[in-house]
Amino acid sequence: MIDLSTRYLGQGLRSPLVMSASPLSEDLDTVRRAEDAGAAAIVLPSLFEEQLQIDSTDLDHHLVHGSHGYAEALTYFPDMTPYNLGPERYLELVRRAKAAVDVPIIGSLNGVSTGGWLDYARRIEQAGADALELNVYFIPTDPLIDAAAIETRYVDLVHDLRLEVAIPLAVKLGPFFSAMANVAYRLSLAGADGLVLFNRFYQPDLDVERLEVVPSLAPSTSEELRLRVHWVAILYGVIQSDLAVTGGVHTAVDVLKAMMAGASCVMMTSALLEHGVEHLAHVRAGLERWMEEHEYASIQQMRGRMSHASVTSPAAFERASYLKVLRNYALRRG
Numbered sequence: 001m002i003d004l005s006t007r008y009l010g011q012g013l014r015s016p017l018v019m020s021a022s023p024l025s026e027d028l029d030t031v032r033r034a035e036d037a038g039a040a041a042i043v044l045p046s047l048f049e050e051q052l053q054i055d056s057t058d059l060d061h062h063l064v065h066g067s068h069g070y071a072e073a074l075t076y077f078p079d080m081t082p083y084n085l086g087p088e089r090y091l092e093l094v095r096r097a098k099a100a101v102d103v104p105i106i107g108s109l110n111g112v113s114t115g116g117w118l119d120y121a122r123r124i125e126q127a128g129a130d131a132l133e134l135n136v137y138f139i140p141t142d143p144l145i146d147a148a149a150i151e152t153r154y155v156d157l158v159h160d161l162r163l164e165v166a167i168p169l170a171v172k173l174g175p176f177f178s179a180m181a182n183v184a185y186r187l188s189l190a191g192a193d194g195l196v197l198f199n200r201f202y203q204p205d206l207d208v209e210r211l212e213v214v215p216s217l218a219p220s221t222s223e224e225l226r227l228r229v230h231w232v233a234i235l236y237g238v239i240q241s242d243l244a245v246t247g248g249v250h251t252a253v254d255v256l257k258a259m260m261a262g263a264s265c266v267m268m269t270s271a272l273l274e275h276g277v278e279h280l281a282h283v284r285a286g287l288e289r290w291m292e293e294h295e296y297a298s299i300q301q302m303r304g305r306m307s308h309a310s311v312t313s314p315a316a317f318e319r320a321s322y323l324k325v326l327r328n329y330a331l332r333r334g
Contacts, residue, residue: 002288003298006040008242008264009131009168009194011104013040015287016255016299017280020246020267021045021108021133026093028100030277035101037280042103043267046110046135047090047120087120094127104130106170110137111157121164131168131193134161139201147178154183155190162191170194170244174201175227184239194242195235196267197228219270224248229261236262237309252286262304 004015019025019034021043031042097105107129109121124132136157140150158171169191175198177183184195205216225248232243245258246267258266271279296302304310 002291004287006264006299008244009170011130013265015040015284016259016265017284018043018265018267019272020269022269024272024277028096031097032100034277034280035103037278038284039280040103041106043106043133044093044097044108046108048110091123091127094124094129098128106131106133108133108135110135118160118164121161125165125167129167131170132165133170133172135172137199151183155186158187158190158192168193170196172196172199174199180231181234184235188239188241192241194244196244196246197231198247200247219274220247222248222250222254225254225257229257232263233261233307236304236307252283252290255283255287256290259299259303260306262307
């Protein structure tokens with residue numbers, strides 16, 4: 001019997017397959033179908049900081065003075081009402097989702113500042129969420145803000161949120177840090193029980209005829225997995241936080257790569273939007289089939305087998321791999 005069980009954010013999961021935050025998890029019928037298909041946990045859609053009525057000068061500063069740099073700036077992003085339920089209805093979704101399924105329910109907050117919105121972290125916890133994911137979606141464009149200030153903002157957010165809730169906390173990060181390993185280490189020390197790698201920063205397109213910025217959203221592909229797997233392999237065994245992969249997980253092979261790099265679980269959205277939540281059953285069957293063929297009895301047996309923790313000199317390994325890729329490419333062209 002193949003054992004697909006794993007642990008993430010203090011929760012025992014029956015498999016590493018998690019349905020990540022998207023409009024799919026807003027519908028309870030879809031949530032039930034995802035559980036039946038093999039989802040081991042459900043991340044609810046994000047509750048956005050902008051949806052909360054906050055008397056916070058810090059938030060006002062970032063939304064007004066940074067409106068052209070913040071990734072969800074109100075000047076070029078559409079009304080979020082169709083996607084998000086609003087604060088009170090969101091809390092009701094948490095309660096109803098907990099009653100509807102037996103798998104862990106993870107709430108999600110999307111914000112960039114420390115302010116009164118943190119109160120909703122407590123309310124999400126009180127509504128019954130098993131864990132909370134902080135989706136930090138911030139693109140700094142001010143040339144006067146240095147990297148250290150940006151990184152400290154992330155750490156302060158986690159520290160403040162950790163003071164508000166007792167349930168496990170995950171942080172969803174983008175890849176654009178100059179010292180990713182150090183940031184991950186500091187976030188772990190600040191109280192992050194898990195890190196979700198990586199956030200996909202949606203890049204708007206330009207309409208050259210109408211001279212307008214056009215919101216654009218393209219589903220992920222398996223090609224995007226490489227960056228995630230690379231950093232999970234680097235961080236595994238170095239920090240204490242659990243590691244989750246999001247972006248580029250479409251097939252059983254994608255899941256296997258993430259597990260061997262050291263991930264505790266994988267988050268899936270694009271593949272489920274494309275194929276339906278029943279695609280989870282197909283991926284799960286592929287996992288079991290591959291593991292049986294290759295004589296793996298459990299996920300834990302393979303976890304981290306291809307991480308940097310498995311080599312004596314990670315830095316040398318990175319450099320050697322880089323040179324090998326360049327040499328092989330040159331030989332093929334020759």
